[in-house]
Amino acid sequence: MNRDLRTARFGAVLTFVLAGLMVGTMTVRIPALTDKLGLSEADVGGLLLAWGLGALVTMQSMRRVMSRAGSRAVLRVGGPLTALSLAAVGLAPNLPVLLAAAVVFGMTFGLFDIAMNAQGSTVERAYGRPLMNGMHAGWCIGAMSAGITGSLSIALGLSFTANLVLVSVLSMPVLLVLGRAYLPDAPAPETASGPRRRLPAVVYLLGALAFFAFMVEGVVADWNGLYLRDTLKAPEALAALGYPIFEAGMLLGRMTGDRLRSRFGVRGMLTASGLATAVFFGVVLAVPTPVVALAAMFFVGLGVATISPLTLSLAGTATSTPGPAIAQAGAMGYAGLLLGPVVIGFLSDVTSLRTALVVAVALGLLIAGAARLLPRREPAAVTPLTPARDEQPMAA
Numbered sequence: 001m002n003r004d005l006r007t008a009r010f011g012a013v014l015t016f017v018l019a020g021l022m023v024g025t026m027t028v029r030i031p032a033l034t035d036k037l038g039l040s041e042a043d044v045g046g047l048l049l050a051w052g053l054g055a056l057v058t059m060q061s062m063r064r065v066m067s068r069a070g071s072r073a074v075l076r077v078g079g080p081l082t083a084l085s086l087a088a089v090g091l092a093p094n095l096p097v098l099l100a101a102a103v104v105f106g107m108t109f110g111l112f113d114i115a116m117n118a119q120g121s122t123v124e125r126a127y128g129r130p131l132m133n134g135m136h137a138g139w140c141i142g143a144m145s146a147g148i149t150g151s152l153s154i155a156l157g158l159s160f161t162a163n164l165v166l167v168s169v170l171s172m173p174v175l176l177v178l179g180r181a182y183l184p185d186a187p188a189p190e191t192a193s194g195p196r197r198r199l200p201a202v203v204y205l206l207g208a209l210a211f212f213a214f215m216v217e218g219v220v221a222d223w224n225g226l227y228l229r230d231t232l233k234a235p236e237a238l239a240a241l242g243y244p245i246f247e248a249g250m251l252l253g254r255m256t257g258d259r260l261r262s263r264f265g266v267r268g269m270l271t272a273s274g275l276a277t278a279v280f281f282g283v284v285l286a287v288p289t290p291v292v293a294l295a296a297m298f299f300v301g302l303g304v305a306t307i308s309p310l311t312l313s314l315a316g317t318a319t320s321t322p323g324p325a326i327a328q329a330g331a332m333g334y335a336g337l338l339l340g341p342v343v344i345g346f347l348s349d350v351t352s353l354r355t356a357l358v359v360a361v362a363l364g365l366l367i368a369g370a371a372r373l374l375p376r377r378e379p380a381a382v383t384p385l386t387p388a389r390d391e392q393p394m395a396a
Helices: 002-028 030-037 041-060 062-069 071-091 095-127 132-155 160-178 201-231 242-286 290-304 307-317 322-350 358-371
Strands: none
Touching (some): 002 030, 002 160, 030 041, 030 160, 041 322, 062 095, 071 160, 095 307, 201 290, 242 358
């Protein structure tokens, strides 16, 4: 079983890497897409909104699906469908078809994302120790790889369509093979009343924490480059480094987060992470020098990195079956990712971008405050001793 667990852990991490690669590839090639179809900034905003709404709709409906099917079955379907829908985005010949493809891509990704987090929780419970931060580090690696492969594709003269189709074609067989590595979810106890059972209140608190954290991530992704260029007057090449530096901080935070969780506990970590996010984003807004703001952005990434993995991990241990709880917390979190950039855009229109970005400081303080409402002790990890005979995770 030890070998099976190691294989399942590797498969879960690689799933996160591929998810980050597929979503990141679409994002980094948006400039090429605007050239291909002659899109305006409003069109790009509509594209991202269509993708986000598609993901959110699916995530909101995943509680019952996860209760009945389990993460392994959903991943075996959702992963390949996500790769196919990425290719559809790349092949779209005009804006209406592109928007439809973006909705489908968002819906399949929503399916894929909730299931991979639930599978991560299943592997974590089987190991009996924290692993979720390391899995989310895989997402950072995938997103950074998308930037590297995107730059290489540009250098080689590959079009937007060729780049997305290539990533889809390469990801598909890997996702199909990974289907054999996933563990079955732990069976629900006989006392469970089914998918309509009310989730514990702590799941909604964790969802609120994920909402705040994802809002910060969305704000940084969509607005920090513009802030560095237009407000701090950084050259465009320097301003473009803001998001990769933030992601580097996220990667470091997630690579070390599981060890820190074992030592300090979730409650203490979330409190410290929220305060660090608020303090260092405050530095970003207070300093007049772009280089100092960029350095502070690394520490913002370091601070916020572990919040969403910790909340999803805790949601997975809040009930006997992790899938529905992770679906609920994840849906709430991604609503923040969708809403955050919109709120900043509205506030910047009526005030200024610097003033609007104070929202991120407030979000960090909200995370620190809400973390104090969590129980002092984490739920014990559940370790299934052996899978059912008809649910062998590594069947040949």
